[in-house]
Amino acid sequence: MPESPFIHLAIRSSYSLLESMISPKDVKAWCEEHLVPAVAITDRNNLFGALEISLTLSGAGIQPIMACCFDVVEDVPRAEPSRLSLYAQNETGYRRLMYLSSRAYLDAADGVPKLSRALVMEQTDGLIVLTGGAEGEVAKHLLKGRVADARTELSTLASAYPGRCYVEITRHGTPDERAVEEGLIQLAYELELPLVATHDARFMKKSDAQAHDAMMCISNGEYLGQPDRKQVSAQQYLKSPSEMRLLFADLPEAIENTVEIAQRCSVKAETHKPILPNFSNEGRSEAEELRKQALEGLEFRLKEADQLYAERETYFERLDYELGIIERMGFPGYFLIVSDFIKWAKDQGIPVGPGRGSGAGSLVAWVLLITDLDPLRFDLLFERFLNPERVSMPDFDVDFCQERRGEVIRYVRDKYGADSVAMIITFGTLQAKAVVRDVGRVMQMPYGQVDRLAKLIPFNPANPPKLQEAIDDEPKFYEEMDADERVGELLKIALKLEGKYRNAGTHAAGVVIGDRPLVELVPLYNDPRADLPATQFNMKYAEMAGLVKFDFLGLKTLTVIDRALKFIRRDGKDVGPEWKSLDDQDTYDMMGGGDTLGVFQLEGAGMRDTLKKVRPHSLEDVIAIISLYRPGPMENIPVYIEGKENPEGVQYAHPDLKPVLEATYGVPVYQEQVMRMAQEIAGYSLGDADLLRRAMGKKKLEEMIAQRQRFVEGAAKNKGMEAPLANEIFDTMEKFAGYGFNKSHAAAYALIGYHTGYLKRHFTVEFLAASMSLDLGNTDKLAAFFQEAKRLKIPVIAPDVNSSTADFDVRDGAIVYALGALKGVGLEAMKHVVAIREQDGPFKDIYDFAERVDPKHVNKKAFESLAKAGAFDCFDKNRARVLAGAPMLAQMAASAAEDRMGGQGGLFGDAEPALRPVLPSAKAWNGQQKLDEEFRSIGFYFSGHPLDDVLSGLDRERITLAMEIEERASDGKPIEMIGIVRLRSDKPARNGGKFAFLTLSDPTGEVEMMVFPETLSQNYDLLQVGNAVAVTVGVKRNGEEIRLNAERVLPLESARLSRGMGALKVRLAVGANPAEIAGVVGHLAKLPDTERGDILVEVPLEDGRLVILKLPATYTISLKAQRALKDVPGVERVEPLKAA
DSSP: OOOOOOOOOOBOOTTSTTTOOOOHHHHHHHHHHHTOOEEEEEEESOOTTHHHHHHHHHTTTOEEEEEEEEEEEOSSTTOOOEEEEEEEOSHHHHHHHHHHHHHHHHTOTTSOOOEEHHHHTSOOTTEEEEOOGGGSHHHHHHHTTOHHHHHHHHHHHHHHSTTOEEEEEEOSOOHHHHHHHHHHHHHHHHTTOOEEEEOOOOBSSGGGHHHHHHHHHHHHTOOTTOTTOOOOOTTOBOOOHHHHHHHTTTOHHHHHHHHHHHHHOOOOOOOOOOBOOOOOBTTBOHHHHHHHHHHHHHHHHHHHOSSOSSOHHHHHHHHHHHHHHHHHHTOHHHHHHHHHHHHHHHHTTOOBOSOOGGGGGOHHHHHTTSOOSOTTTTTOOGGGTSOTTSOOOOOOEEEEETTTHHHHHHHHHHHHOGGGEEEEEEEEEOOHHHHHHHHHHHTTOOHHHHHHHHHTSOOOTTSOOOHHHHHHHOTHHHHHHHHOHHHHHHHHHHHHHTTOEEEEEEEEEEEEEOSSOGGGTSOEEOOTTSSSOEESSOHHHHHHTTBEEEEEEEEHHHHHHHHHHHHHHHTTOOOOTHHHHOOOHHHHHHHHTTOOTTOTTOOSHHHHHHHHHHOOOSHHHHHHHHHHSSTTGGGGHHHHHHHHHOGGGOOOSSGGGHHHHGGGTTOOOBHHHHHHHHHHHHOOOHHHHHHHHHHHHHTOHHHHHHHHHHHHHHHHHHHOOOHHHHHHHHHHHHHHHHHOBOHHHHHHHHHHHHHHHHHHHHSHHHHHHHHHHHTTTOHHHHHHHHHHHHHTTOOEEOOOTTTOOSSOEEETTEEEOOGGGSTTTOHHHHHHHHHHHHHHOSOOSHHHHHHHSOTTTSOHHHHHHHHHHTTTTTTOSOHHHHHHTHHHHHHHHHHHHHHHHTTOOOTTTTSOGGGSOOOOOOOOOOHHHHHHHHHHHHSSOOSOOTTHHHHTTBOTTTBOOGGGHHHHOOTTOOEEEEEEEEEEEEEEOTTSSEEEEEEEEETTEEEEEEEOHHHHHHTTTTTSTTOEEEEEEEEEEETTEEEEEEEEEEEGGGSOOBOOOOEEEEEEOTTOOTHHHHHHHHHHHHSOOSOEEEEEEEEEOTTSOEEEEEOSSOEEOSHHHHHHHHTSTTEEEEEEEOOO
16 A cells, blocks of 8 residues: 655744744745645744745645644633644635734734634634644643643534544654643544644754754844753754654554645635726716816816927827726726825825826826826826836835825725725845844854954845855955854854844835725734734735735925925915926026035935036936936936037937937937837837837847847838948947936936925025924934035024924024934924923023923933033023033922922922022033033034134145035045044954044034045044044045045144144133133243244123233244143133234
C-alpha cells in the first residue's frame, strides 16, 4: 500500500510579524521540490498574505488552503488567549474567515489582535476547525487536570462545527505536548472525532534555528543570553513529508487526515476587476451624470477664463472625445467620485492642489474642478493619463492642505459608509542597518562596536543597500570579523533576517472606497494611530482584489499659501489679477535673480543657479526648468538657454517638429513631446504613441526593433521621409523618452511654484510668516527664513509674553515671532497663554503671569525657555535673574492653580508687592551669554550674532561671508571665512578615521562644508559646537554646484584678519558693575602689541542718560582684546572704531 502523503496545515509565514522566517516564495519552492500538491499557511490572527500566497502557489499548480490561526479569548477581562485554527472549505467559509480576522483587529482596543470565543462559535458554515494542539483550550484544561472541562470544551467545539472538528496533535518536543497528547487522543476517540497531525513551521532549515531565536528576541525585547526568553523548539523547521510520517508513524490516521482536510477545502483568494461605489443622481446613469456635470463645468470654466487658448468649438470637441473614452472604458464613476470630494473640500475652504501626475492632461478633470490647469493652454495630453489603447484604472493623486486632509477623508467615510472606506496597510522590513543593530543588541555586543558596524553600511533612504552588497563593498567588515569572531556570527544571522517583515502600519495617503462592506472583499486591519481601519492586503494586492485606490496627499505648501492669503486679506489687501493670469513679470524677474528661498520646487541652491541662467519669463519656462533640473535632462539646460536667447537659431530635424518643440527651443523635455513627435512624423494615434513612449522607457529590444520599423515606415508614408532621417528622429525620441518628464505633473507643480513666488515677491512678510508657521518645529528651516527676513530688511518682533502670538503672525509690516516655536514650550501651551491674556488683559508682571497660567501647560522648563528667549523682558530686563527664578515661578503657578481649584483667591492676589517672594539675585549676562541662551531657546542667534561687533573690525576684502559665497567662490581658489560652529556631524571615513559635515554661522547666514579626516583630527577640539573660528576653505565649483571643504582652521582671535582700528567702544548694560571691567582693561594696558588704541566706555544711567568715559591710557585693541572684553559680565557689546 502506497504511503499517505502529508499536507502541512500549520506553516506560519513572515506575515506573522517577527514570528517566522518563511516567505510565500520559500513555500512554493519547497512544495515543488517535495512534490507536495497542497499546503496551508496559517498566520497568526491575520490574512495579510492571503492573496499573494494564493496567487504564488496556484500559479505553480499547488493548491493553497485558506486558513488562519487565532488567539481566542473568553469575553471576560484579562482572559488568557488559547490557540485555534480555521480552514475555509468554500466561498462562504473564506468570507467568514476574512470577517473573523478583521474582528480580531477591529475589536482590539489595546491594539493586540484577539478573537472573541463567541464569534468562533457562530456562523461556522464552510469552516473546518483544528483544536490548537497543546496551546488550545482543550489542552489547557488537561494540563490543569480538568478532564471534564476539557471534554465539555471539545464537545462544544464539535457541536459548533459538526463533522468539521479535528483534534490537533503536534510533536515539537515540548513538555506540554507530551503531557497532554494521551488525553487529547482519548477524548478524540471518546467523542468520535478525527485526529490530525500538524507542525508549526517557523523556519525553512534546521540551521535557521539560531537566526529565528534572534528574531524572537528582537520581537520581544529580550537577549539570546536570557535563559527564560520566549523561543520555539529547534524542531520547528519545515519538515519533509517523510520526516512527518516518521514522526507520526504510530498515528497513521493523523497523517491521512491532513489529505482529507486538503480535499475538503476548495476555495482560494481571487483577483477581482475594479469595484467602485455607484454614483448616480436623480435617476441618471453615471455616464449621463458625468456628461451633464462636464458640460456645465466647461461653460463655467470658459466664462471665468481671462482668455481662451483655442476656439470654443475645440474645447467642446476635446470634451466630447474624452467623455467618449471615459464612457467606453467604464470610468465615469471614478471621475464623479473624485470630483465630488474635491468640490466638497473647496466648498469648505480646504485648499486643494491644482493637480499632480498625468491627470492635469484631462479637460474633463479641469471642468469637474479636479484640476486647475487648462490642458489646451499648455498642450497637455489626455492619452498620457488615460490611454484608450491600454485599459488601466485612472489614478488621480490629489494634494490637500495637510492640516485639513483628514476632514476630506471623514467626508468620504460618511458619504460611502464607514464599512466601505479604508486606508491601506504597509509593512516595514528589517533593512540592512536596522537588522545589524537589532541582532547586535540581542547578542549583547558592545553598543560602540555594533554602531561602528552599522555605520559601515551606506545611508541611502531612496535606495537602501542590501547587507551583502555593503559587506562586499567594504573591506572593514572583514577586518572586524578577523578581530572578533562574534561579528561573523552577527552578520550571518543578520543576512538571514534581512528583508523580513517587522511591523505593520498604514499608507500615508491611499484610501480605498468600495460599493459594499470591504470585509466582503478583503480582511481589515486596525492601526491604533489611524482614524480608519486599513486593508490587510498591501497596495498591490488590495488593487488586485478589486479595490480602487484614491490618493489623499497632504501638501504643506498649500497650507502656506492659504495661511499667507488669510494674513493678506485680514489686513484688507488681496492678490492682483496676475494671480490668475500667471503673467506677473516681477515674479519671474525675482525667480531669474535666484531669490527663491521658500518658493515651491525652486529653492535648492543648484536650482537657484539654473534660474539665474535661464531667467524665466513665463510659466512655460518654469515648467521646463522643473522638468530639466534632474539627473540626465540637466545636460540639456545649456542647449535650452542657447535656444531661449536666440530662438531664430534653433534647428529642427524636420519643419513639422517646430510646433511640437518650439516651446522648449528644440529640446524634447516632456514625454508628451515624444508622443506628439510620433503622431506628427509617423502618423501614430496618441494612444499608440503613449505605448511607444512606455516601450522606449522599458528598452525591450524586440519591441524597439518592431516600433522602429513601424516609425520609419510611417514617416515614409506620412511625410515621404528617407529612412536615415526617420531613424535619427527615432533615436532622439528614444533618448528623451527614457528621462523625459511628465509635463502635466510639472505644469501643476509649476503653478504652485508661481503662486508661492508671487506671494514672496508682492507679500513677502505674509509669505515668510506663513512659511515659518508651517515649519514651526524645524529649527533649521526657521533659521533660514529668519536670515532671509534679515536680508530683506524685514523686522522680526522678538518673543514677548505680553505682545507675541502663539503662532507666527504679521503686524505692521513685521513678522511676529511665535512663542510656540521656542524649544521646550509647545504650541498648545502658548495658545493657552495668549487665550488667558486676551480674556483677562495683559500680564502686569512676572508674578501675575505665574499666578494666571495653568501649570499643566507652563511648567519649569517652559519658564526657563521663555526667560532665555527674552519673552519676560517686558517685566525684567535681567534674564539671568528670571531664569534663576524659574523653579520658584513654576511653584507659584502650581500653588495658584491649587487655590483656584479650592475656590480661594490667588496666592498673592491681594498681597502687597513687598510680600511677594523676590527673584534670586543674579549677575546680568554679558552680550555673548545673552546670545548663547537665546540660541538654546530659539535654536539660532536672534537679537544679534556673536560676531556682529567683530565684523566691522575685520579686513572685509579678505573675508567671504555666507551670503557672498555664490558670487565670490570660484573653482580652485581658496577663500577665508569666519563663523561660530553651529552643527557638526561626524561620519566614519572609508580609509579609517572620521570626516565631518560642518555648519558655520556668521552674521549673514550659514554655510555647510566638509572637513576631511586629517583636518578634523588636527582641529578636533577647536571645531566643537559654539567655538568661533577662522577657516581657509577650498572651493570646488562645477556650474551651479559649489562644494566647500575646510583646509585650515584657527581660533578666530588668533587669525590676523583685523584692519587698522583706532579705538574700541565698550557698551555696559544697565546696573553693570564698572569694577568688573577694570581688571581686564588694566591687563590690556600692559600687553605688548602693535595694534593699540583708545577704549571708550558707555555707561547707561538709571534715568536713561548715557555717559561716555574715555580711559586714560592706550591699550591693545586686537581681535583677542575685543573677545576678552566681550566676556566681562555686564558688557553688552564691543564695537571697533576707525582711527581718527
